Amino acid sequence: MTEEEKFAWLSGPMAIPLGDEPLPEGAIGSAAFYPGIPRLGIPPIQQSDASLGVTALGGVRPGDNATSLASSLSLAASFNPQLAEQTGRMVGSEAFAKGFNVQLAGGANLVREPRGGRNFEYLSEDPLLTGVMAGHSVRGIQSQHVVSTVKHFAVNAQETGRVVVSSDIDEPALRESDLLAFEIANELGQPGSVMPGYNLLNNEWVSENAFLLNGVLKGDWQYPGWVMSDWGRPTAPRKPRSPVWTSSPVPILTKKSGSMARSSRPLPKEKSRKAVSTTW
Numbered sequence: 001m002t003e004e005e006k007f008a009w010l011s012g013p014m015a016i017p018l019g020d021e022p023l024p025e026g027a028i029g030s031a032a033f034y035p036g037i038p039r040l041g042i043p044p045i046q047q048s049d050a051s052l053g054v055t056a057l058g059g060v061r062p063g064d065n066a067t068s069l070a071s072s073l074s075l076a077a078s079f080n081p082q083l084a085e086q087t088g089r090m091v092g093s094e095a096f097a098k099g100f101n102v103q104l105a106g107g108a109n110l111v112r113e114p115r116g117g118r119n120f121e122y123l124s125e126d127p128l129l130t131g132v133m134a135g136h137s138v139r140g141i142q143s144q145h146v147v148s149t150v151k152h153f154a155v156n157a158q159e160t161g162r163v164v165v166s167s168d169i170d171e172p173a174l175r176e177s178d179l180l181a182f183e184i185a186n187e188l189g190q191p192g193s194v195m196p197g198y199n200l201l202n203n204e205w206v207s208e209n210a211f212l213l214n215g216v217l218k219g220d221w222q223y224p225g226w227v228m229s230d231w232g233r234p235t236a237p238r239k240p241r242s243p244v245w246t247s248s249p250v251p252i253l254t255k256k257s258g259s260m261a262r263s264s265r266p267l268p269k270e271k272s273r274k275a276v277s278t279t280w
Contacts, residue, residue: 029060051105081136088140105149105156108134117159131184138189152197166200
């Protein structure tokens with residue numbers, strides 16, 4: 001891969017028209033798009049939301065409908081891992097039929113705040129139940145030749161103030177609760193990608209949290225997939241560079257964005273090689 005090709009895979013655009021801008025060439029219209037490299041036999045990455053069905057945000061694909069599942073909370077209330085895998089297969093099969101190869105699914109955060117704005121796509125307050133159900137859902141999606149994420153790693157308990165709130169928790173308690181849910185989901189589902197949230201964990205944004213991503217995910221769990229940021233992730237411009245491997249659309253444009261074109265300081269070549277080779 002050329003340097004331009006590598007950096008093109010470290011941060012991709014949203015595949016939704018914004019204003020007068022057309023869709024990126026080759027995009028079918030979705031949450032994100034990474035261009036293919038035909039000379040190397042690498043297909044484009046077409047990413048779609050989410051756990052409860054294949055979305056078409058803003059009617060980006062007119063006339064394209066999809067099955068909408070009930071809340072993940074109701075799925076967990078069934079205590080039925082086979083049902084989770086079956087519904088995952090349905091989402092994966094529809095995603096594959098529409099041309100998507102990454103489904104941004106696998107919500108595995110614990111329900112800690114009853115007013116949480118995304119509780120509908122999480123499963124429960126129990127780490128065992130959450131991990132088992134999320135893992136089987138991911139397994140079902142990926143059985144249809146579609147990569148699934150697990151998200152939002154970790155302790156992303158609320159939407160209000162989500163880019164400024166810090167979830168403060170001691171390591172033993174963290175490993176016995178929220179991290180346990182993700183660990184189980186990863187072991188059962190073996191997701192191709194993990195997506196950090198917007199929040200801070202112990203006053204450090206999870207998308208650049210070395211303990212969470214390098215220490216636990218890549219170190220303790222030996223996770224072999226890739227880490228993609230959530231859309232427009234917050235960053236700390238004066239801190240060491242992030243453990244995130246791909247920066248998803250609409251990044252905050254700072255030196256932390258991981259994009260040569262948008263950053264005043266390029267990502268080191270060695271890190272770009274490692275990130276892209278592991279992503280692919």
